[in-house]
Amino acid sequence: MASREIAQYPSASRRVFGVVTILFIAFYLLWTLLPLLIMFLSSFKDLLDAFQLPATGDWGGVATLFTFEPTTKHYENLFLELNFGTYLGNSLIASLGSAGISVVLGSMAAYSLSRLDFRGKNHLFFWIISTRMAPVVAVLVPLYAIFRSLDLIGTLPGLILAYTTFNLPFAIWILKGFFDNVPYAIEEASMCDGSTRLQALRMILPLVAPGIGAFLVLCVLFGWNDYLFSSIIGSGGAKTLPPATIGLVQPQNIQWGSIMAAGAVTTVPMLFLGVLIRRYLVAGLTMGAVRE
Amino acid sequence: MVEVNIQNVWKYYGKTVAVKELNLKCPENSFLAILGPSGCGKSSTLRMLAGLEHISAGDIFFGDLRVNQLPPKERDIAMVFENYALYPHKTVFENMANPLRLRNVNREEIDKRVRRAAELLQIEMLLDRKPMQLSGGQKQRTAIGRAIVREPKVFLFDEPIAHLDAKLRAHMRGELKHLQRRLETTTIYVTHDQLEAMSMADNIAVMHEGVLQQFGTPSEIYNHPANEWVAGFVGEPPMNFLNCRLERGADGVVAVHPSFRLALTDAQRRLLEEKGAEAEVRLGVRPDTIAYRAGAGSGLGIAAKVFVTEPLGGDMIVEVQLGADRITVKTKIGPSANLDEPCTIAFDAARIHLFAASNGIAYF
Ligand SMILES: Nc1ncnc2c1ncn2[C@@H]1O[C@H](COP(=O)(O)OP(=O)(O)OP(=O)(O)O)[C@@H](O)[C@H]1O
Ligand SMILES: [Mg+2]
DSSP states (O other): OOOSOOOOOOOHHHHHHHHHHHHHHHHHHHHHHHHHHHHHHHHTSOHHHHTOOOOTTOGGGGHHHHOSOOOOHHHHIIIIISOHHHHHHHHHHHHHHHHHHHHHHHHHHHHHHHHOOOTTHHHHHHHHHHTTTSOHHHHHHHHHHHHHHTTOTTSHHHHHHHHHHHHHHHHHHHHHHHHHHSOHHHHHHHHHHTOOHHHHHHHHHHHHHHHHHHHHHHHHHHHHHOOHHHHHTSTTTTOOHHHHHHTTBOSSOBOHHHHHHHHHHHHHHHHHHHHHTHHHHHHHHTGGGGOO | OOOEEEEEEEEEETTEEEEEEEEEEEOTTOEEEEEOOTTSSHHHHHHHHHTSSOOSEEEEEETTEEOTTOOHHHHTEEEEOTTOOOOTTSOHHHHHHHHHHTTTOOHHHHHHHHHHHHHHTTOGGGTTSOGGGSOHHHHHHHHHHHHHTSOOSEEEEESTTTTSOHHHHHHHHHHHHHHHHHHTOEEEEEESOHHHHHHHOSEEEEEETTEEEEEEOHHHHHHSOSBHHHHHHSSSSOOEEEEEEEEEETTEEEEEETTEEEEOOHHHHHHHHHTTOOSEEEEEEOGGGEEEEESTTOSSSEEEEEEEEEEETTEEEEEEEETTEEEEEEEEOOOOOOTTOEEEEEEOGGGOEEEETTTOBBOO
């Protein structure tokens, strides 16, 4: 089998392309990281410091952005006065719960769709993915009506169910692709070695694990970043971080400091999650290597 | 360790028929080769034996046990796949250890058996590698290793050495045959390579387009092919076929070709009469039973012209133009000849085959 080192030969256009690539990456990093940096810095600044901005074009004044007395009062305000601890917990439970359920059910469905042939399989598969074609707002009202009659409004199970409704079809669709990528012969070999069907499935799980892991993160992100469901279906007992943050914008008084702190609280866990599973995310993208 | 008995087995894939009414028996502890060209239903048959493929109709017995409804696990078979089917995330050692782990064999025993198999297959130094880092031949040997670490009731091999280089293939032929003799395990071996089938098997089943053409020992298949198709498939270089007419005279039966007349033996005449032979026949003659001499009037009965000579070291293949037909002759090495140089050839009447022109069934 060929190694994965690609042979490269120097040429003028390749050098120019290299420079352009570096410039582009630098610009892209600035574009994406600067807002985050400002958010983190501002969350530790007093309101007065936060609005000490250099004049346009005054590059020397950039230093003023970094001269301030750090304070944690915004965070104290969030967690001690505004109940953000509860909202953080709600966010975690709702997004992780839904992601877990979606991935477990989704893997099972994807496995059967990938491995078994039955009548109407293609129709079933299309129907599953077509449920994702309607925009969220279109189904929100009927969903609300159903949830209300089931007393699920404002509860965490209700929110988890709502997220799962949207995560599951997507999970089935994506995960089927991962299972399709694993040759069936591997399971056949395992069954000839003396395993049951279920043990054979366990044998190929490590091969789809990177895909499942990567998708788990996508599901968590969907729930974590959701505003619409949480503000309507979760309103009341199951408020999560995004609606809670919006709540800080009051007509009289926009609490910039707290909003920045809330932004940081919302961002940091996902950053950690990203770093934690980075290996899997990358591996998930190189699934093709499994093929013999 | 069991007799394998295939009774009236059919295999359909949707509307395509892959195996037609197959009846086959592999005696206990013997080596059966299923031989046929690509797409003849060999793998389908093997996969039905393994329990990987639904049996459309008919029954398969292992001894007295009807296995139609048994999953692979309960059939106690070991199979080597055409495309290796190794576990890509496991090392060679773990690949080979897997069947033993599934049977809860203890660690020392696993280690011992895997190493012994690896040694036999000459892959000891690869035990820590992953399949990705192996060459095709090494993968194939790992796949064989995974099958031979335990002692199943039946070995199923699907072209296990097809992808090896010629030298290693010859070596593995010997090793596998030796292994089968030593383990005394019923073995069913699928191949499209007649050399493998002839050299390794106790019995050969020749298949063509899903239909069993002939079942017999290698010598039966080679010396008494049941029909023209088997005769043409088995043997290298392949048998020559010539359209002839049978003429019955006072002194016996003669096969008449535009270029020659060949008197048949008495035994052959009797066989033809017994079977009520038609006048139109196909004469089959193996390249190595034809005598050949270069030069015009060189003494053998039939005058012909050389088309091309192909020296093979000790032997030589000569393609000879005989009227409108071209036949292949295998002879001892001699001087090369150019196109259209004259030569003479002779057939050994006792070693020819005759087939009905209408359906290809052999008379003898
Ligand atoms: N899963 C399948 N679906 C439909 N047709 C199939 C399937 N598997 C095999 N066939 C068909 O059945 C016939 C026999 O296939 P099989 O794989 O048994 O051939 P084979 O003798 O093993 O050939 P080869 O030497 O190329 O491996 C072929 O015509 C093939 O096209
Ligand atoms: Mg095959």
